[in-house]
Structures are given as structure tokens and as C-alpha cells.
Amino acid sequence: MADNKNGREAQAQNEERRQRERAITEELERADEPEPPVDPTELAYFETELESLEFPATAADVVATVGDHEIESADGTYTVADLLPDAEVESFESPAEVRTRVQRPTVAGAMKRVVEAADEHQSASFGASQRDGYERTFRELRAIDADDDDEGIRAIADWIIGRIHEKETLPGSRDVRRQAAKFCRSSGYSVRNDEWLGI
Incomplete structure (x- = not known):
């Protein structure tokens, strides 16, 4: 040059x-x-x-x-x-x-769905820490069932969106983690108590 x-x-x-x-x-x-x-x-x-x-x-x-x-x-x-x-x-x-x-396209796509659902219901807004909690839960699900077409991520995103429509409020990040842990255990994945999903 x-x-x-x-x-x-x-x-x-x-x-x-x-x-x-x-x-x-x-x-x-x-x-x-x-x-x-x-x-x-x-x-x-x-x-x-x-x-x-x-x-x-x-x-x-x-x-x-x-x-x-x-x-x-x-x-x-x-x-x-x-x-x-x-x-x-x-x-x-x-x-x-x-x-x-x-x-992280899979996690980003799930968060897009959740944010857009929350945006439809003005009372369902969330702060940065709650958003980070949701995103971390999706990342953990991705790590657990990386070979299963992200079924867990879709299931938890659907559950969150269902709660938003039903109650017009976002579930707490602890509730989301608990639901994700239930999904993992029902699908045969072990979740230890010292892990993010191990509530």
C-alpha cells in the first residue's frame, strides 16, 4: 500500500x-x-x-x-x-x-421468540439479569442435548411463551431452570444439583 x-x-x-x-x-x-x-x-x-x-x-x-x-x-x-x-x-x-x-444461532433463535412474545404483552417485560438467566438455560440445554435437534430448547421456549400468553408475565428464571431440569430428567439426561439446571 x-x-x-x-x-x-x-x-x-x-x-x-x-x-x-x-x-x-x-x-x-x-x-x-x-x-x-x-x-x-x-x-x-x-x-x-x-x-x-x-x-x-x-x-x-x-x-x-x-x-x-x-x-x-x-x-x-x-x-x-x-x-x-x-x-x-x-x-x-x-x-x-x-x-x-x-x-449461537440456536440460542439466539429461541431468545428471539421469547422476546417477541414478551413484547406483545407490555406487562411481560424483563431485565438484563432475567434475560441472561434464560439465555444461560438455553445454552445449558444445548450442551446437554446437542445431538437431539435442540428439542429441549424448543420445549422450554414454548413453555415460556405459553406462560407469557396465559399469565401475561414472564416466568422467573428459577422457574425456567426448574422446567428445563424436569425436561432433561424426563428425557433421560441426568442433572446434578451443583449444575445450573440442578435446582
């Missing part, structure tokens, strides 16, 4: 992109990733596309801007609109937070 302003800017952008790719790779290696990860290069490219948005941004803003962008994982190809709720109730502080959300 030429040693001028444009060349230096291009080098800086390339270095930033490489740093993001390294950070993503390291994060995926550190995380106990039960489902096949999305290619880190693809996630870095996706994160770059998000820079056109002004953050913090709502999930609806992200879907409106890049909803048709496809993300390939070992399990299949998903659009961003398949993984993020088209709702104002969920927001992201940075492109990295969006990337983190879509790197």
Missing part, C-alpha cells in the same frame, strides 16, 4: 479487522461452546457492517438495517432477522454485543 493518508487508513482498518478476528477466535476458544461456532472471520465482517448503525441501537434497528444479512454456521444458514427480535425492548450497546448474540 502507498505510504499516504489513504494507505495508512486502509492499513489501520485492516489491523482493526484482524484484531477483531483474533478477539473473536480467542473468545470462542475460551467459551464452552457446545454448538458449532460461526466462522470468526464471518462474524468480524458482520460486525464491520454494523458500524453504519449508531449505538446503542435497538434490535429492531439492527434487523431493519442488516436483517437480510446471512450468517453461516455448521448447522445451517440464518439471516439476522431469524436470530434477533424485531422489537424495541431489546437493545445493544455495541456491534460486538450484536455479534456475541448471533454467534
Whole structure:
């Protein structure tokens, strides 16, 4: 590259992109990733596309801007609109937070369904810690029945959505964990008391 302003800017952008790719790779290696990860290069490219948005941004803003962008994982190809709720109730502080959300497509798809159901019932809103509890429960289910087409994730997402429609409120994260543990035990999976689902 030429040693001028444009060349230096291009080098800086390339270095930033490489740093993001390294950070993503390291994060995926550190995380106990039960489902096949999305290619880190693809996630870095996706994160770059998000820079056109002004953050913090709502999930609806992200879907409106890049909803048709496809993300390939070992399990299949998903659009961003398949993984993020088209709702104002969920927001992201940075492109990295969006990337983190879509790197687990199965969990993201289940959370999308739950958030959209909660958004339909204004009284069924939840905070960050409750949302994190739901997401962790889905991740644990993914780790337990990774070979069973995510039946547990679908069953618990359906149960949460049913409770939202029935009671117009979100079940507590402890209730969700308890229901997930019941599902696991009834499906022949052992859940120890010292595990997340072992309530």
C-alpha cells in the first residue's frame, strides 16, 4: 500500500479487522461452546457492517438495517432477522454485543421468540439479569442435548411463551431452570444439583 493518508487508513482498518478476528477466535476458544461456532472471520465482517448503525441501537434497528444479512454456521444458514427480535425492548450497546448474540444461532433463535412474545404483552417485560438467566438455560440445554435437534430448547421456549400468553408475565428464571431440569430428567439426561439446571 502507498505510504499516504489513504494507505495508512486502509492499513489501520485492516489491523482493526484482524484484531477483531483474533478477539473473536480467542473468545470462542475460551467459551464452552457446545454448538458449532460461526466462522470468526464471518462474524468480524458482520460486525464491520454494523458500524453504519449508531449505538446503542435497538434490535429492531439492527434487523431493519442488516436483517437480510446471512450468517453461516455448521448447522445451517440464518439471516439476522431469524436470530434477533424485531422489537424495541431489546437493545445493544455495541456491534460486538450484536455479534456475541448471533454467534449461537440456536440460542439466539429461541431468545428471539421469547422476546417477541414478551413484547406483545407490555406487562411481560424483563431485565438484563432475567434475560441472561434464560439465555444461560438455553445454552445449558444445548450442551446437554446437542445431538437431539435442540428439542429441549424448543420445549422450554414454548413453555415460556405459553406462560407469557396465559399469565401475561414472564416466568422467573428459577422457574425456567426448574422446567428445563424436569425436561432433561424426563428425557433421560441426568442433572446434578451443583449444575445450573440442578435446582
